[in-house]
Amino acid sequence: MEPASVSIKMNKSGASSTHYLYGIDNDKGKTSKISYNFWKKIDMMDLVRRRIPIIQWLPRYKISYYMKDTLAGFTVALTEIPQGIAYAKVAGLDPVYGLYSGFMGCFMYFIFGSCKDLNIGPTSILSLMIQSHVSNLGVDIAVLCTFTTGCIIFLLGLFNLGFLVEFFSYPVIAGFTSAGALQIASSQLNSLFGIQKNASAFPDAWIIVFQNMDQIKWTDTTLGVISIIFLMILREFRKIGSLKYNNNLSRSKNILSILAFLLYSSRNALIVIIGTLLAYSLRGKDANHPFELTGTISSGIPHIDLPPFSPVINGTQYQFSEMIEQLGSTIIFTPLVAILETVAIAKAFCKLSNYAKITFN
Numbered sequence: 001m002e003p004a005s006v007s008i009k010m011n012k013s014g015a016s017s018t019h020y021l022y023g024i025d026n027d028k029g030k031t032s033k034i035s036y037n038f039w040k041k042i043d044m045m046d047l048v049r050r051r052i053p054i055i056q057w058l059p060r061y062k063i064s065y066y067m068k069d070t071l072a073g074f075t076v077a078l079t080e081i082p083q084g085i086a087y088a089k090v091a092g093l094d095p096v097y098g099l100y101s102g103f104m105g106c107f108m109y110f111i112f113g114s115c116k117d118l119n120i121g122p123t124s125i126l127s128l129m130i131q132s133h134v135s136n137l138g139v140d141i142a143v144l145c146t147f148t149t150g151c152i153i154f155l156l157g158l159f160n161l162g163f164l165v166e167f168f169s170y171p172v173i174a175g176f177t178s179a180g181a182l183q184i185a186s187s188q189l190n191s192l193f194g195i196q197k198n199a200s201a202f203p204d205a206w207i208i209v210f211q212n213m214d215q216i217k218w219t220d221t222t223l224g225v226i227s228i229i230f231l232m233i234l235r236e237f238r239k240i241g242s243l244k245y246n247n248n249l250s251r252s253k254n255i256l257s258i259l260a261f262l263l264y265s266s267r268n269a270l271i272v273i274i275g276t277l278l279a280y281s282l283r284g285k286d287a288n289h290p291f292e293l294t295g296t297i298s299s300g301i302p303h304i305d306l307p308p309f310s311p312v313i314n315g316t317q318y319q320f321s322e323m324i325e326q327l328g329s330t331i332i333f334t335p336l337v338a339i340l341e342t343v344a345i346a347k348a349f350c351k352l353s354n355y356a357k358i359t360f361n
Contacts, residue, residue: 053114071265077103078269084122085294090187090198091127092134093142096298098122101146117349123341124184129334131198137318137326140311144323145334147307152335165343177344194220194292219290223278227271234267 049056080102088098105120113120133141156162186205190197194217197208237260263270279291309320324331 052112054111071262075266075269078272080121082272085297086188086191087122087124087127090124090131091122091142092131092198093139094298095294097139097142099297100302115346115349118342118345123180123338124187125180125337125341126334128183128187129330129337133327133330137313137323140308140313141323141326143307144309145327145330148324148327148331149335149338153339156335156339165339168340168343170347173340173344173347176340177348180341180344191292192221192224193217196292217290217292220292223275223291227275231267231271234263234270237261237264237267 081099084098084102085095086098088095088101091097102121109118109120130142130145133145156164183202186202189195189205189209193209195208195212195215197212279289279293282290309323311318311323318326
């Protein structure tokens with residue numbers, strides 16, 4: 001007797017096709033081969049292109065894009081350096097780990113990424129989530145948490161579970177984005193005021209500032225406020241820069257528009273360069289330096305290896321199961337928060353730039 005089957009008819013453009021899902025042979029009580037014929041209709045090259053987007057865009061890449069991409073890469077890199085260092089300090093790690101995580105993600109996203117607006121690397125919220133574990137178990141727990149987070153997100157994408165993201169409503173995304181902005185801004189208050197204390201939560205950051213008003217370094221505060229004002233002014237140059245290459249403008253106005261566009265695009269890099277040169281020109285002993293400096297950062301590139309599944313921490317060897325137990329709910333919430341941050345950014349830019357569609361896988 002033939003195995004039981006379910007016939008599904010689908011009409012498209014007047015045509016009809018039938019697919020069969022083979023089930024259980026009721027006479028023998030054995031499960032027969034499960035076969036759903038839509039696999040025959042899958043375009044494997046299309047599947048590969050969606051999984052490895054560089055195959056799609058690299059053949060169409062134009063040399064004319066190179067200068068703009070170089071400027072963008074230079075600006076993002078100079079922004080990522082202080083940002084990565086700051087996030088590493090928030091997580092309680094050596095600043096060099098912020099640099100590692102900042103550039104390694106870019107190499108992977110260059111091949112597998114498909115959205116130009118996403119930020120790949122550490123974030124303030126994720127750094128705060130891992131901070132308490134790092135203070136107890138050191139860098140090994142941070143590496144293991146990063147590894148498990150990547151594995152979970154990879155599996156979600158592999159099995160096409162991105163549709164679950166559609167259940168995140170817009171109010172949730174908007175609330176998360178606003179809360180994230182407040183959290184990120186609050187986590188930088190201690191650096192803005194030159195206070196050598198870190199906070200692990202939003203209210204703690206403000207409490208620390210008010211409790212240590214007498215320790216505020218006004219040189220740091222002045223430099224920080226001037227930098228913020230400078231960034232806000234250069235941000236307004238976008239309106240002028242958008243007029244570049246306008247045939248209705250004179251040559252001199254077109255040149256000014258191009259200059260305004262370059263200043264707007266590279267504003268973050270300019271702040272980093274100016275701040276670095278200022279700190280270097282006033283170099284001396286850290287105790288007498290007018291600004292709080294990051295200090296010496298370890299040099300070299302670490303060797304690529306598997307995360308420490310059974311590390312020895314403070315003379316005690318932890319098994320993999322014990323490390324997972326130490327992470328607790330963090331191992332579940334870290335990938336969820338990472339996905340939610342990514343979705344929030346993608347949806348925000350989708351609405352801003354009128355993108356046609358977002359594919360969450």
